[in-house]
Amino acid sequence: MxxxxxxxxxxxxxxxxxxxxxxxxxxxxxxxxxxxxxxxxxxxxxxxxxxxxxSPGFFDLNCMIGDPGLETKEDIQTGTAAAKAGGFTGLAVLPNTKPVVQSKGEVEYILNRAKNNLVDVFPIGAISHDLEGKELAELFDMKNAGAVAFSDGSKAISDDGFVSRALQYSLGFDGLLMLYPENKSIAGKAQVNESKNNVLLGMKGVPALAEEMQVSRDIFLATYHNAPIHISNISTLGSVALIKKAKKDGVKITCDVAAHQLVFTEDLLNDFDSNYKVKPPLRGKSDQKALLAGLKDGTIDAVSSQHRPHEIEFKDVEFEIAAYGIIALQTVLPLLLQAGLDSNLIAEKLSINPRSILNLTIPKIxxxxxxxxxxxxxxxxxxxxxxxxxxKSSNSPLxxxxxxxxxxxxxxxxxxxxxxx
The missing domain is CATH 2.30.40.10 (Urease, subunit C, domain 1)
Incomplete structure (x- = not known):
């Protein structure tokens, strides 16, 4: 037109x-x-x-669409409609569906469902079968079918040897692993940031250590195999420092931060609004300051939406039993502007770098x-x-x-x- x-x-x-x-x-x-x-x-x-x-069309590295199997949360039609309204012309969609996107059949299904759309949809395949972190999914077949990367979404993989083998295997066909950074044995079942605030709230806290130990492990493994690795949704000052040093040391590492982590902090949880319940949890002001600095100095490569749609019955409940996540595709831009990013930095972190990480064509004006x-x-x-x-969902604090x-x-x-x- x-x-x-x-x-x-x-x-x-x-x-x-x-x-x-x-x-x-x-x-x-x-x-x-x-x-x-x-x-x-x-x-x-x-x-x-x-x-x-x-600006070049925005691209999201970390988006949950319920299709196949969880279409009551979001389907490709409503997900891409929300993406358009938020300025996104490309989405990399996570494999956390039912069935899990773990073979070429599911990859082809998503690509066929998304044909002829204004928004380009790129499937991310699962790293492990059924997201259990035990058995490798069909990575090579999914790559050939059109998967742009591999991830277990917001499920951290605890088995170090499994991640090591996955990295080694994916090297053979230029596959990229996108890992969620959480040491589950440290994080336990806690749902908010560990600080003075979690004591006031009367809830167990997730220490920054849980994220940073996992980031350290992934850096060691990427270094050992000389393999590229992407860390999804970092949230702490310590993670920024670890990744900054790794990049300086020549490790092939990239990372992203969710837009809401640049604006929201743990203080917003005082009213126990479950729409602020996200994973990783909202952190403190010092973390937020470090994340913004990391974006500006190039440590953090990209911003993601971390779009997580949920039906009302999963969010309009007590904080401790509510599901994690917010819908975010339409609110990423306002949050980045609120955080003080200028138009060039928005283009770099939301249009150019996300596509570069996935080796996709970068649009130019x-x-x-x-x-x-x-x-x-x-x-x-x-x-x-x-x-x-x-x-299709409405779980947003905005x-x-x-x-x-x-x-x-x-x-x-x-x-x-x-x-x-």
Missing amino acids: NLLIKGITIADPNSEFNQQTADVRVEQGKISAIEKNLLPLKNEAIFESNGAVL KKGEVANFVIYNPTKKWEYNATNNAS MGKTLTGKVELVYNNNQFQKYEQ
Whole structure:
């Protein structure tokens, strides 16, 4: 579909037009012109920017979609609708479904279900059979079928030898393991951060040590095998320091942080609102400060949504029995803006680096390139509510809140979706 974007500020560190204001023309799915004062053509939709920013389409590294088997939480149609509304043109979806995505059949099912969508959907295969951390899933077959990486989602793998064998095996076909960092024997059944706050709440705390011991183990194994490894959803000051040193030492390690960890802290748990119950738990202000610094100095490669949809009966219950997670695809951008990230850093951490980690094509705002972008207004205020929530679930602490930073248009696969300006 043809589109003319007038007077837009471009935010793409890979573009010669980065941080410049220009008109952008898209014809038959490709960027055909980036110039000043382009005149409209026949049969061309026109978008007036009014202070908006154009960036390569966002990509999420850590998203839960219930299809197959858990479609009452989220299916591919509603998940991609929420993704579009949040500015995402690509999703890497976790294998935590029923059945688990652990063979080429499930990978092919997801790819077929997601065909002809504006949002590109990429399956992540399970590392272990039934996510039990005991027997390798069909990694090679899944890779050949289209899996972009392997993960057991938010389930940590305790068996060090198993992870070692998985790394060694995946090296043979350039497979990437994405590991959740938690030492379960240290974390136990605790559900909130270990600090003075957990004592006040009267609940057992998860020490930062539980995460950092696992990060250390994974760094040792990646070093031993000279294998790439990705750590998902880090949350502590110590994890940032460990990964920073590992990168300096030449370890092939990447990592991401969930957007909510950059804004929310454990203080929000004082009312026992189960919509703030996430895994890893919300940490302290010193952790949050370190995470932001790690994003800015390059230690943390990417931001993820950690989108975890749940039916109401799993969240509208007492805190200690509530499920972990929040829906987040539509609120990542406002949270990053609230955290103080500028448009270039947002493009780097939410568009460029996530695709680079998975060796996917990185869209560029450049003449002749395939059009894959998001337009957002960084100062536009809007209320997140039941009417504009595109997810099938509603477990978000931001529901009913006024947010700043509004996605106004997404374009990919020769399709575009425009939202109210």
